[in-house]
Amino acid sequence: MADLQSVEAALAALLTDVTPLPAETLPCERAAGRVLAEAVMARLDVPPFDNSAMDGYALCHTDAGHWLPVSQRIAAGAQVVALAPGSCARIFTGGELPPGADCVVMQERVEVEGDRVQIPDGIPEGDNVRRRGRDVAAGDTLLTAGERLEAAALGHLAGQGITEVRVRRRPRVALLSTGDEIVDPGQPLAPGQIYNSNRPMLRRLLERFGAELVRVASVPDDAAGTRETLAAAAREADVVISTGGVSVGEEDHVKAALERLGHLDLWRLAIRPGKPLALGRLPGEAGREARFVGLPGNPVSSFVGAWLFLRPLMGALQGCPSLASLPRLKARAAFATTTGPRRHYMRVALEFTEEGVLARAFRDQNSGVLSSCISADALAVIPAESHVEPGEIIDCLWLRVE
Numbered sequence: 001m002a003d004l005q006s007v008e009a010a011l012a013a014l015l016t017d018v019t020p021l022p023a024e025t026l027p028c029e030r031a032a033g034r035v036l037a038e039a040v041m042a043r044l045d046v047p048p049f050d051n052s053a054m055d056g057y058a059l060c061h062t063d064a065g066h067w068l069p070v071s072q073r074i075a076a077g078a079q080v081v082a083l084a085p086g087s088c089a090r091i092f093t094g095g096e097l098p099p100g101a102d103c104v105v106m107q108e109r110v111e112v113e114g115d116r117v118q119i120p121d122g123i124p125e126g127d128n129v130r131r132r133g134r135d136v137a138a139g140d141t142l143l144t145a146g147e148r149l150e151a152a153a154l155g156h157l158a159g160q161g162i163t164e165v166r167v168r169r170r171p172r173v174a175l176l177s178t179g180d181e182i183v184d185p186g187q188p189l190a191p192g193q194i195y196n197s198n199r200p201m202l203r204r205l206l207e208r209f210g211a212e213l214v215r216v217a218s219v220p221d222d223a224a225g226t227r228e229t230l231a232a233a234a235r236e237a238d239v240v241i242s243t244g245g246v247s248v249g250e251e252d253h254v255k256a257a258l259e260r261l262g263h264l265d266l267w268r269l270a271i272r273p274g275k276p277l278a279l280g281r282l283p284g285e286a287g288r289e290a291r292f293v294g295l296p297g298n299p300v301s302s303f304v305g306a307w308l309f310l311r312p313l314m315g316a317l318q319g320c321p322s323l324a325s326l327p328r329l330k331a332r333a334a335f336a337t338t339t340g341p342r343r344h345y346m347r348v349a350l351e352f353t354e355e356g357v358l359a360r361a362f363r364d365q366n367s368g369v370l371s372s373c374i375s376a377d378a379l380a381v382i383p384a385e386s387h388v389e390p391g392e393i394i395d396c397l398w399l400r401v402e
Contacts, residue, residue, distance in 0.1 A: 004270035007308060007343065013265040014279050014291070014309055020319035021169040021238065028157050031149050033210060034167035035318040042142040043160050045133035050097040051076075053128045057110055057117055058101035059088040065121030067113075074098065088117060097129060104128035136160075146319050148210075150402065171317040173206055174215035174233035174290075175199065178226070178245035178254055179297060182218065197370060198243040198295075198302045205306045208402060209314035209323060211239070219245065219254070226253040231261055234282035234290040238317060241310065244297030254278065254294050262292065270384065272342040273301040273367035277309070298367035304345050304379065307399065326379075326397040331359035333380070333394050338387045347376035348396060359396055 005013075023037035052058060052074075059068060063086060071087035074080055076094035083089055083100030091097070091104060102125045111118035136142060142160060143153055149165070157165065182196045183189055203213060214236055219229045226245070233240045245254035255278050258264050262282040269277050278294035293309060295302040307326060315323025331350060346365055351358040359380050362372040378396040382388060 004268050004275065004342070005266050006270055010266050010269055010277065010279060010309065011312060014293070014313055015316050016265075018291070018313070018316040021171060021317050023166045024169050025164055026167055027164050028149075028154060028162060031165055031167055032154060034149050034165075034170070035210065035320040036143055036145050036147045036149065037166040037168050037319065039141050039145050040143045040157065040160075040162065040165060042136045042138050042140045043162070044136075045138050046136040046159050047130055047132060047134065049132050051130050052091045052093055052095050052097060052104045053130050054104065054106050055092050056104045056106040056128065057088045057119065058083065058091040058095075058097055058104050059119060059123070060101060061103045061123050061125040061127070063088070064103075064105070064119050064123035067116050067118050069116045072098065088119065102126065102129070146321050148320060148322060148402075168318040168320075170210055170212040171239055171314050172214045172237045173211040174217070174237035174240045175202055175206070175213055176215075176217055176219050176229060176233060176240065176242040178219040178221070178242055180221045182244070182297075184218075197299045198297070201299065201370075202241065202243070202295075202302060202306055202310075205303075206241075206310065206314070209311050210318050210320070211314050221253070223253045223256065227257040227261055230254070230257050230282060230292075234262075234284045234292075237284075237290055239291045239293065239313065240282055242292075242294045243302050245294065258282065258292055258294070262289075270342045271304075271308075272339075272344045273298060273365075274305045274308075274345075275342065276301075277305055279309075296367070299370040300347070300367040300373060303370070303373045307379070307397070308345070326399070327401060329357060329378070329396050329398055330393050331357040331378075331380070331396050333361075333388050333390055333392050334358050335361040336387075336389050337361070337382060339382050339384055341384050343384050344380075344382040345397075346380040346382060347372040348378050348380045349375055350377040350396065357396075359394060 068088040070090050071084040072089045074089050074091040074095040080096050080098040083098045103123050105123050109120050181193050183193045185195050215233050219226050242254050258280045264280040266279040276296045280292045281289045282292050284290045295305045312324050347362050348359040378398050381395045
């Protein structure tokens, strides 16, 4: 097992010399999920003026404890005038606080009699007021470079009236499937053939990681065809990903093709599932190199490999720190297991209890049992040459992330 490499060594080899892709300008309405290439500065205070946090009455806090006449009515979006001394203003949520008022009393606390109201005593200055710039002050950093533009970030941009942003180009990915025994769904199965479960699974994961698939193809089970397909993919993609063909069988041609066309950085990992994994580089156009990741053909191995390696690679290409690693949490094992010379990534469901997080392992951890990935909340990381008993604290990598 001396030639098997660690996950850490594989990540180091995979990410060496990776730099973020060029930037492009997009309308905000088309930028969902994209990664900011540069920081965005706030143009406006948010909120832009002191406003009421609820329906009620605006007044000067020194006038609390008295009957006050209602001198104006302020709805959200209405223009205001200065508050007449010794009076209050009927105000609604979001309405601008008039000059002279410094607090709002909720309507449920006042007594109304005609055009005047009884204000309770002890209303403090600033009560129920959302101050100008409380969320964002003009000139502040609104969003930092590397931020993924999800719902709240897009709302933040809209609140500033911003209509377009500079984002990283999406990584262009070629996704290749090897093996004459692999058939696309919808086609008839011949004896010995199986349907391609890796392709739709990896397509969805890559899309979640921010990639754009520019080529999806099958690789013929012969050396020349494999080389031709890899070379063509490298000419148009930033990353070439294959499933299968990186083991040591006579019909596994991908590793040999990679070594002939480009460079093999690392092969075979000390992990379970996913030992046969190849990392390298292929020559592209104009001196550009395409990264190559050869995932195992077993679907669970591809699933685990995608989270451990493809996600950080897509993050590095987009300059997105949040994709660099999966969130790690501690849990109590609700299972017993013993590992050999390889680190084991077990599919587990997490249960959040008053006593802490409980990790329940799926009974069948075989690399061909894809059903274990459907309900998996996390990957339990079990070190090599170790034994885990129920109740022991273990590390888990959280999968319920974007």
